[in-house]
Amino acid sequence: TDGEGARQLMAMVGGHPxxxxxxxxxxxxxxxTLSQLVETAPTASKIYSNHLQRHWATLQKQPELAQAFDKxxxxxxxxxxxxxxxxxxxxxxxxxxxxxxxxxxxxxYRRFFRKKEQxxxxxxxxxx
Numbered sequence: 649t650d651g652e653g654a655r656q657l658m659a660m661v662g663g664h665p666x667x668x669x670x671x672x673x674x675x676x677x678x679x680x681t682l683s684q685l686v687e688t689a690p691t692a693s694k695i696y697s698n699h700l701q702r703h704w705a706t707l708q709k710q711p712e713l714a715q716a717f718d719k720x721x722x723x724x725x726x727x728x729x730x731x732x733x734x735x736x737x738x739x740x741x742x743x744x745x746x747x748x749x750x751x752x753x754x755x756x757y758r759r760f761f762r763k764k765e766q767x768x769x770x771x772x773x774x775x776x
Contacts, residue, residue, distance in 0.1 A: 653682040660689050662754025664741060670695055690759035700760050703740060707761075710736075717742055721762055726751045 661667035674680050674695050680688075688694045707714040716733040720742075726749035729737070734750055737743040742757055743750040752758045 653686070656686045657682065660686055660755050662744070662756070664754060667696060667699065667754075667756070670699075689756050690763065696756060696760075700756075703742060703757075704761070704764060706740065713737065717761065718765055720750050720752055721758055721765070723751075 657668070657671055661671065671685055675682060675685065680695070685695065689696055690700075691697070707717060713733055713736055716729050717737055719727060719729070720737070726746040728748060729750050734743070734745070734748075737750065738745060741753055744753040745751075
């Protein structure tokens, strides 16, 4: 009622129209509450799972792109990337530009892909 939930959702998805639309669809069907949606959004098993997994698969096929995106995710401020990688990540909607510098386009991507990277690091340690 005070708009806080809407602000949290917009911060989570960065205003991405398809992600907002998907949230509104599930909310209107009462499949999830707004607080549940915001809390569970960055998990691979909830309403954004197909969207997130599709991006994950693309990044796994292009390690150089994944490394560039990882730099963005772990930076505390906008960073400069190779222009071609910047263009690809921006075209995917994973980053937004502040001048010519890149930042993660939304909290959803930051949380989901950081968890994925942490999981891979643990997997690699266990394999060695």
